[in-house]
Amino acid sequence: MIALIDYGAGNTASVANVLKDLNTDYIITQKESEICKSDKIIFPGVGEASYAIKKLNLYNLINLLRVIKKPFLGICLGMQLMCERSEEGNVNCLGVFPTYCKKFEGDDIKIPHMGWNKVEFSEGSKLFDGIPNGQHFYFAHSYYVPVNVNTSSICNHGVDFTASMQKDNYYGVQFHPEKSGEYGINIIRNFLEKC
């Protein structure tokens, strides 16, 4: 059973549709008890960081998500919220990854970074198992996580940034696998089967 965390702003429907494609049971929830009963957790994020953290506080999920030992996949804002802090709304986040989230800058790039961009991953990345390197995935974001020690794949938009990262049981992807066609579905399948 997969717990799909719904804090009120994320688009859970699209991820749920992929889980249906993969014949996987899931529950859409914001309850601590249900998250604790699940096998794995997916945290889809759309929206604004400080609003999302406020909601997680309201549902009393911050501490649970920081210490949980189950495989955990954060998508887009869901990945950014696993950092120590975000410039978006200047908010302290979960602090799983010892890094931060900053805004794209520069006159020579368009912000938000919106559309399909090439992702280069390093050997042994479980999420990308069976996927050829250099495929395009769909991104839609104005803030990014700089390349850091936990980065497992990179993308470029003016600067190289973290397209995915991993630490212990925590996995994050900046792109939207649920909106990235067949290869995106493979990412979610890999999380379900290999992580």
Place this chain on the structure above:
Amino acid sequence: MVTKRIIPCLDIKEGRVVKGTNFINLRDAGSAVELAERYYNEGADELVFLDITASEEKRKTLLQLVVEVAAVIRIPFTVGGGISELNDIDKLLKAGSDKVSLNTSIVNHPELISSAAKQFGSQAIVAAVDIKKVENTHKVFVKGGKVETEKNGMLWCMECAERGAGEILLTSMDHDGTKDGYNNDFLKELCEKVNIPVIASGGAGNKKHFADTFINTNVDACLAASLFHYNELSIGELKKYLYNKNINVRI
């Protein structure tokens, strides 16, 4: 580098896809869900649905359509048409759409752009701007192109960007349905004045028109409707053509 996008647009009336010329003379082009699935399989980068149904039942049918479309495609899609409240946006995003496009409502209430961007993120808010040349200037039109406003097209696009829109969908009514090519002059200037992504709309008649616009302007995406609906041009063939012209597209 982020690729240039090809976006089929589906004008929806009561669940069916329709397309007119210069915003009038609608003709039926098939089921919205079936077309969406076809475009996904052909390699479309995303889809846009504009609901032009004028009825009381509108909101319910649009939500149902979003649920059905989200069930069959795994690429992003935008929904627009008569959206005027944060609550409408919330429901559409939760039903499975990724972005909403706002047009008449933001002309009447520009502050809706910032409140929507604050709640849902800029990436979910597309400002759809319909322009038409009136004397020597481009004016903004609303209500599906029926009503002329006082607003200057270029200045309004810049204001939308400043207020937090994540993207501009620019339709040139003078070019829409003519199949004579996009309004490259306006698009070129627009891309110099805003630094959010711009989608070109109105006028695509053949694959050369797409190449011309990608080469001569800095737009991020080209949108077309009838060209794709009636099988005059397949998305796969178009993208291959653009790729061979050294335009960065996802094959």
